[in-house]
Amino acid sequence: xxxxxxxxxxxxxxxxxxxxxxxxxxxxxxxxxxxxxxxxxxxxxxxxxxxxxxxxxxxxxxxxxxxxxxxxxxxxxxxxxxxxxxxxxxxxxxxxxxxxxxxxxxxxxxxxxxxxxxxxxxxxxxxxxxxxxxxxxxxxxxxxxxxxxxxxxxxxxxxxxxxxxxxxxxxxxxxxxxxxxxxxxxxxxxxxxxxxxxxxxxxxxxxxxxxxxxxxxxxxxxxxxxxxxxxxxxxxxxxxxxxxxxxxxxxxxxxxxxxxxxxxxxxxxxxxxxxxxxxxxxxxxxxxxxxxxxxxxxxxxxxxxxxxxxxxxxxxxxxxxxxxxxxxxxxxxxxxxxxxxxxxxxxxxxxxxxxxxxxxxxxxxxxxxxxxxxxxxxxxxxxxxxxxxxxxxxxxxxxxxxxxxxxxxxxxxxxxxxxxxxxxxxxxxxxxxxxxxxxxxxxxxxxxxxxxxxxxxxxxxxxxxxxxxxxxxxxxxxxxxxxxxxxxxxxxxxxxxx
Numbered sequence: 001x002x003x004x005x006x007x008x009x010x011x012x013x014x015x016x017x018x019x020x021x022x023x024x025x026x027x028x029x030x031x032x033x034x035x036x037x038x039x040x041x042x043x044x045x046x047x048x049x050x051x052x053x054x055x056x057x058x059x060x061x062x063x064x065x066x067x068x069x070x071x072x073x074x075x076x077x078x079x080x081x082x083x084x085x086x087x088x089x090x091x092x093x094x095x096x097x098x099x100x101x102x103x104x105x106x107x108x109x110x111x112x113x114x115x116x117x118x119x120x121x122x123x124x125x126x127x128x129x130x131x132x133x134x135x136x137x138x139x140x141x142x143x144x145x146x147x148x149x150x151x152x153x154x155x156x157x158x159x160x161x162x163x164x165x166x167x168x169x170x171x172x173x174x175x176x177x178x179x180x181x182x183x184x185x186x187x188x189x190x191x192x193x194x195x196x197x198x199x200x201x202x203x204x205x206x207x208x209x210x211x212x213x214x215x216x217x218x219x220x221x222x223x224x225x226x227x228x229x230x231x232x233x234x235x236x237x238x239x240x241x242x243x244x245x246x247x248x249x250x251x252x253x254x255x256x257x258x259x260x261x262x263x264x265x266x267x268x269x270x271x272x273x274x275x276x277x278x279x280x281x282x283x284x285x286x287x288x289x290x291x292x293x294x295x296x297x298x299x300x301x302x303x304x305x306x307x308x309x310x311x312x313x314x315x316x317x318x319x320x321x322x323x324x325x326x327x328x329x330x331x332x333x334x335x336x337x338x339x340x341x342x343x344x345x346x347x348x349x350x351x352x353x354x355x356x357x358x359x360x361x362x363x364x365x366x367x368x369x370x371x372x373x374x375x376x377x378x379x380x381x382x383x384x385x386x387x388x389x390x391x392x393x394x395x396x397x398x399x400x401x402x403x404x405x406x407x408x409x410x411x412x413x414x415x416x417x418x419x420x421x422x423x424x425x426x427x428x429x430x431x432x433x434x435x436x437x438x439x440x441x442x443x444x445x446x447x448x449x450x451x452x453x454x455x456x457x458x459x460x461x462x463x464x465x466x467x468x469x470x471x472x473x474x475x476x477x478x479x480x481x482x483x484x485x486x487x488x489x490x491x492x493x494x495x496x497x498x
Contacts, residue, residue, distance in 0.1 A: 002148050002160065003238065007311025008231030008319075010093055011157040014100035016233045017089035017226070019164060020219050021077060021104055022111040024088075027215035029070050030115035033208030034200075035122050038062060041196045042126040052183045054196075055123055059179070061197040062119045064190040070112040077108035088219055089233075091226030099157065106161035113168035120175035127182060139174060143167030209354055217364050217387065221380050224368040228376060231316060235377045238307060239323030240384075243331050246291045250284055250335025257339070270403045277399070278411045280339055282470055285415040288332040289423035290461050295328040297430060297453050301446070319377050326381030333388035336416065340395040356394050360387050392416065418470045426461035430454070 006012045027033070038058070045054035077084060081104035085097055092100060147163025155162075176186050191197065218240075225232035257280060264272040295302070299321050308317040341353075364387045371379025396412045433456040434449050441448075465471040 002145065003307040003312040004310030005148055005152050006157060006160075007313065008234045008238075008316035009311070010096040010230050011099055013226065013231060013233040014089075014092065014096045015103055015157050015160050016237050017085060017092065017222055018100050018103035018107045018161065020222055021084055021088060022074070022107055022114055024212060024215050024219055025070070025073055025077065025108075025111050026115045026118075028208055028212040029073060029111075030066055030118045031208060031212070031215070032118070033204055033206075034062070034066070034115070034118045036207050037200045037203035038119070038122045039126070041200055042122050045196070046126045052185075055126070056184045056187070057194070058196055058200075059119055059123050059184060060187045061190050061194060062200065063116060063186075064188045065197075065201075066115045066119060067112055067188070068190075070115040074108045074111040077111070078105040081105045081108070088223055089226045090223060091228075093230075103158065103161045106158065107164055110165045110168040113165075113172045116172040117168075117175065120172060120179060123179055123184060124175060124182075127184075129178065129182070137171065139171045140164065140167030143170060206351075206354065216361055217384075220361065220365050221368060221384065224365070224372060225377070225380055228372075231319075232377060235316065235319045236323055236380050239303075239320045239377070239381060240327045242302060242306060242324055243295065243327050246288060246295075246331050247335055247338075249287065250338045253280060253284065253339060270405050274403060274405045274408050274411065277340065277408075278415075281336055281412055282415045284335050284339060285332050285419040286465055286471060288335055289419045290458070292328040292331045293423040293427045293430075293457055293461060294454065295331075296325050296427060297457060298450060299324045299328070301450065322378045323381045326378050326385060330381070330385040330388045332416065332420065333385065333392050337388060337391040337395055340392065340399065340412070352398050356391070356398070360391055360394075363387055363390060415470050418468045419465055422461055422464035422468065422470075425464060426457050429460050430457035432456075 006015075041058055042055060045051055045058055048054050082097075082101040085092065085100040085104055089097070089100055143166045144160055144163035147159045147166065151159035151162060180186050221236060222233050225236050228235075257276065261273065261276060264276065303317050303321045303324060307320060308314070364383055367383035367386055368380055371382050373379075375382060393413075396409055399412070400409045430453040434453050437444055437449060437452045462471060
């Protein structure tokens with residue numbers, strides 16, 4: 001809907017640059033750093049004799065801290081909007097710079113509410129609540145879409161900035177309401193003598209510094225893309241946006257596995273750690289390399305279905321399709337690194353994380369500049385693939401050094417290599433089947449050709465992965481059956497209580 005109304009334009013580029021700023025500030029001041037720093041204290045609170053009170057105190061202190069710090073920074077960001085746009089969108093045309101500055105004054109207001117979601121997430125997750133926070137994330141996007149439809153005709157691109165602010169308020173408000181209903185009263189106040197809270201603050205800043213370097217990578221891509229023709233930022237963000245649902249698989253698994261991983265680290269059970277990492281990496285690579293291959297096959301109709309209407313013309317669709325093909329290759333690597341990062345955080349190897357992220361940020365910028373003249377938008381996406389692959393390799397090397405388990409490098413990297421090769425070979429076979437079908441049926445339409453490709457791709461990929469011994473279909477099936485049994489048990493218990 002947003003693409004149809006605003007298309008690939010200078011105004012859309014301006015909005016995307018302005019929307020990136022609160023994300024960067026959140027990573028520096030809260031973000032995953034605050035989540036990871038709070039998790040041990042929140043877990044200890046949930047296991048104490050008075051879990052509701054201790055968790056409420058921790059949430060109160062953290063929420064107040066976030067409101068004070070992030071609220072102050074959001075005001076400063078609004079006052080320095082023009083300078084921030086110059087820093088993050090130096091290639092924008094003068095008129096786009098003005099629009100981006102005005103939008104930044106608006107989007108910076110969302111910062112305190114975006115950061116508060118990290119507090120509510122960790123509190124709800126430690127109480128076994130995962131679906132509520134995950135669903136709440138969609139409220140922000142929904143508010144942006146509604147705002148674009150309702151306010152877009154009258155205020156233009158500024159409707160997206162307004163929707164971002166409103167959506168962030170609704171998102172965190174719904175999670176605080178869920179916490180309150182779950183027996184954790186919400187309040188404000190801060191006590192710098194509280195040991196648990198001081199422990200959180202002590203762990204926050206190194207983790208946040210590492211997180212902000214990671215978050216700066218998309219900001220670097222945005223900055224480089226502003227020097228492309230009009231719509232450069234929009235094309236790479238829209239192309240990457242279609243890969244987000246698959247990347248969230250890695251995020252969801254990482255959040256669910258972290259407590260178990262932390263327990264294994266606490267008792268120094270290296271064998272259990274390696275087995276868990278190996279099993280999850282095998283699962284992620286099997287699913288996500290397959291998803292990447294499917295995305296490459298269906299990229300043209302997918303972009304057409306998602307964006308190609310209204311102001312989003314054929315040229316914009318073609319550029320987005322090229323970018324999506326590259327970003328699809330990054331999905332398995334980014335999700336695998338996000339999961340392995342949980343292992344690094346469990347060991348609290350902060351200095352290594354900062355060094356790795358800083359090196360990768362420099363590599364990202366260098367590769368962007370190297371690929372840009374030859375591949376334009378697709379070059380920026382290819383840079384992300386290389387950076388994410390390098391992230392995985394470095395993470396494995398650090399874990400190999402820390403765990404000192406023989407063969408850990410091979411056990412973690414082999415699924416990536418094998419399933420990646422299987423996906424590549426299956427993809428080649430699918431395009432071969434498409435060419436053969438065209439030679440036999442010259443009048444075949446696109447849906448038929450796509451069906452032939454997919455029918456070839458999926459069995460070939462699964463078969464090749466099984467042949468190499470890296471297909472986890474049995475484990476996936478047993479996990480799904482366990483999950484379905486748990487759901488039926490909860491439904492039965494709910495009926496019994498009623």
